[in-house]
Amino acid sequence: MSQAWVILSGKGGVGKSMVTSSLALALARRDMKCCCVDADMGLRSLDMLYNMHNKVVYDALDVARKDCKIKYALIPHTLHEGLSLLPASQLGDVSDMDADDMDRIVKKLKKRAGYVFLDAPAGIGRGVKNLLSAADHSILVTTADDIAIRDAERVIALLEESGKSRPMLIVNRVIPEMVLSGEMYSPQVVAATLDVPLLGCIPDDRAVLAAVNQHESFMERTCPAQAAIDRIAQRFLGDSIPMPVFEPKKRGLFRWKKPNGISLT
Ligand SMILES: Nc1ncnc2c1ncn2[C@@H]1O[C@H](COP(=O)(O)OP(=O)(O)OP(=O)(O)O)[C@@H](O)[C@H]1O
Ligand SMILES: [Mg+2]
Numbered sequence: 001m002s003q004a005w006v007i008l009s010g011k012g013g014v015g016k017s018m019v020t021s022s023l024a025l026a027l028a029r030r031d032m033k034c035c036c037v038d039a040d041m042g043l044r045s046l047d048m049l050y051n052m053h054n055k056v057v058y059d060a061l062d063v064a065r066k067d068c069k070i071k072y073a074l075i076p077h078t079l080h081e082g083l084s085l086l087p088a089s090q091l092g093d094v095s096d097m098d099a100d101d102m103d104r105i106v107k108k109l110k111k112r113a114g115y116v117f118l119d120a121p122a123g124i125g126r127g128v129k130n131l132l133s134a135a136d137h138s139i140l141v142t143t144a145d146d147i148a149i150r151d152a153e154r155v156i157a158l159l160e161e162s163g164k165s166r167p168m169l170i171v172n173r174v175i176p177e178m179v180l181s182g183e184m185y186s187p188q189v190v191a192a193t194l195d196v197p198l199l200g201c202i203p204d205d206r207a208v209l210a211a212v213n214q215h216e217s218f219m220e221r222t223c224p225a226q227a228a229i230d231r232i233a234q235r236f237l238g239d240s241i242p243m244p245v246f247e248p249k250k251r252g253l254f255r256w257k258k259p260n261g262i263s264l265t
Contacts, residue, residue, distance in 0.1 A: 002110035005117050006039075006135035008159075008167065010151020012122030014143045015172035018208060020119040021049040022226075023139075025219045026233035027115060028083035035074070035113040037086045037105065039131055040121045041097065044088035050077060051215045052085060061089035064101035070108050079220075084113070094127040099134070106134040123151070124158045132162045139199060140167035144174060144185040152194055168199035170232065175204050179246045186246055198243060200232035 007020045017040070024034040037060060038046040047053040058073035063086070070086070077083035086109070089096070102118075109116045118135060121127040138159060142152040159167060171187035178184035185193070187201035207223035219226050234241045 002114050004106050004135045006120050006131045006138045008120050008138055008155050009122050009141045010155045011148040014141050014148055016141050017045045017119050019141050020117050021046055022219050022229045024117050026229050028080040033082045033113040034115045035084050035109045036117045038088035039118045041088050042093045044090055046085055047087045056087045059087045059089045061092045064097045099130045102130050102134045124154050138167040141170045141172055144171050144190050166196050169196045170199050171201040173204040174201045176246050202228040
């Protein structure tokens with residue numbers, strides 16, 4: 001049975017598109033058929049993150065307006081068979097599509113892929129509300145700071161009002177040294193504050209931006225963020241992968257460790 005997941009955040013720029021693109025890629029590598037929908041109307045980014053921006057001809061708005069069939073708008077990933085992208089319109093805005101349009105599109109995509117990921121705009125506006133009925137489940141992305149956490153609470157409230165189940169949480173841009181020195185909340189504290197299950201955490205990793213700037217995905221590299229996304233993908237599929245915990249090293253310096261003592265970085 002295919003599933004549609006919407007990737008949400010309260011605050012903008014916390015890593016929704018990064019999570020959407022890399023989690024779908026990690027699943028595609030495990031032979032899952034995945035389709036990403038860039039649902040950030042007017043502000044698309046997944047085409048760039050997948051380095052497929054030169055291949056966009058039609059987009060989700062063309063499909064919604066019935067100007068083209070969905071198969072012509074879907075772009076297959078260059079490297080990973082089984083992964084495809086439905087780009088957002090770069091010119092349209094949120095008022096050009098409604099919840100019914102999105103429902104229809106997602107229903108069609110669920111016939112083609114086991115997992116459909118909807119990369120939402122930030123916040124709790126109409127663009128997000130339009131996605132909720134089409135989605136079976138949600139992932140909430142936040143950074144570990146008070147502003148992002150407070151905004152994430154608004155998203156959780158919106159999900160509750162809409163009769164949706166609680167989201168899974170990903171805490172992004174974690175800086176272990178700051179957690180250990182008490183300058184940043186741990187992912188576990190963020191999850192407890194929001195009262196949602198923790199799917200994983202991703203370290204702040206310069207390889208993420210470096211890869212984008214070189215028109216690559218950090219998932220093609222060996223780096224802490226890639227390892228974190230791989231663990232998240234395994235948990236997403238139901239594997240029991242321990243969550244990183246932060247422990248002081250004996251001689252003063254710190255490292256990020258699994259509970260069994262194997263360093264994750
Ligand atoms: N773990 C990370 N380490 C380093 N940089 C990161 C990480 N995650 C995201 N970034 C960077 O943060 C920026 C914002 O990420 P992204 O576009 O995925 O956020 P977003 O939530 O989708 O933003 P928007 O709300 O505008 O859609 C990008 O430049 C991205 O490369
Ligand atoms: Mg985005």
